[in-house]
Amino acid sequence: MATPAAAVLERTGRAVTGSVHSWDLSTGVDGPGTRFTVFLSGCPLQCLYCQNPDTMRMRNGRRTTADAIVAEAAKYRTFIDAAGGGATISGGEPLLQPVFAGELFHRFKHELGLHTALDTSGFLGVRATDALLADVDLVLLDIKSWEPDLYRRLTGQPLRPTLDFARRLAGLGKAVWVRFVLVPGLTDGAANVGGVADFAASLGNVERVDVLPFHKLGRAKWEGLGKRFPLEATPSPTPARVEEARARFRAAGLHAV
Template sequence: MPPTTGPVRPPDRARRPAHPRPGARPAGPHPAATAAGAASRRPVTGSVHSWDLSTGVDGPGTRFVAFLAGCPLSCLYCHNPDTWSLRRGTRTGADQVVAEAAKYRTFIRAAGGGATLSGGEPLLQPLFAGELLSRFKHGLGLHTALDTSGFVGARAPDSLLADTDLVLLDIKSWDRDTYRRVTGRELAPTLAFARRLADLGNEVWVRFVLVPGLTDAPDNIEGVAAFAASLGNVSRVDVLPFHKLGAAKWEALGKRFVLAGTPSPAPEQVAAARARFEAHGLYAV
């Protein structure tokens, strides 16, 4: 959402905090943001961790990414554990987030990008997430993406998904015990959400983090691949090699990073995992 849940992105990317820096002039009305605001007059607010511009890791093209705070999972390899708590975010109005995205609208559209909600887990705040996706899509005319684990997908109304052009769905394991070990949660809600997306016709990119000794068992990868291929709406699979670039965040939060001794997968391991997805007719990168 990241969260990740989320996708593996270098933690040294500079992120803009959700609140203005001391002395900075608050974001004022922007013509595009004003148009977007016409679609809704409700003062919808939510807990926002940060926002950023990214290329290649949060959907197609250059994207404005809003990282919402709060996540019901506690993934062992999470590189953004600072987004887990809603209390670590800043209460922010949808107007402010949309106004920030509007500053980059022309550039983003020229670069074939859009706007992505990540986290944390955006669907932990479905009203706020739905408001942002609607205004990104209909107010700013941007391609929209939702980065989610799917664990609380039942909270997402069909209207929210109708305003989502692409879902980045993290399927962290096919083996139920491994999934529980990785996340502390059950796999079934994610699979149910994936099937719902297929029924609705939402385009999906599946994300799978390859962790040696944890998620790399051939049967585990095969299970994810077969399930993804059965859906009919998965246009891409991202096989993401495990890394430890977020370990310092765990330490700063006083948390033990239990995968500190786990190596990153070798290139041939990543290639073999991608080949297993491709054997099911899926495009894997």
């Protein structure tokens, strides 16, 4: 079966490229094991607590071919296999570049034999074809809020597309890890946490929930772009508050860390 990029190459005579911010080797944050993680540029969300605001605009990335990225990942294949890892496409928002992302997933999985993960907000889930998702072993799905008004305040976009995508993944039986950022005074309300927990539990395909404490490590990147970090005055949650949120997810029958 031809990959998305191969089809375009046959039609136009040009290899598909994507806007890539960077790539890195990571452990424990982008899926199981040690991961080769590609960060694509461009994102339709404008999250107040974004830790990588330098990935928001696609034009700030570097045009790169899929061949170059796959060749880079291949250098670490033996190490990644030994560490029980794989390859993750993150961002930005990978589904802003679905053909490029789909090509990478296909080649990571079928040429390199790597476990694959998609790190996404789900807002552009309609752009993920069934063929793309067939080459994804795990979806890391950010559900930023259960309350629609708060979600729009946090991201500038509506919540429903993310929930629709989550339900679609459940229908496909696709493994999902939910990510939820706990922000004091914003996302940490009992009703909001409980709403995300109950929704995630209703899906039947959520293997894990990462409750991520809000932090300000990305502040320097905002300042480097000449912008003020929007949540400058917001503190990080206390360990007790984080554990309370995790307990709510566990009470819904989910594995929360």
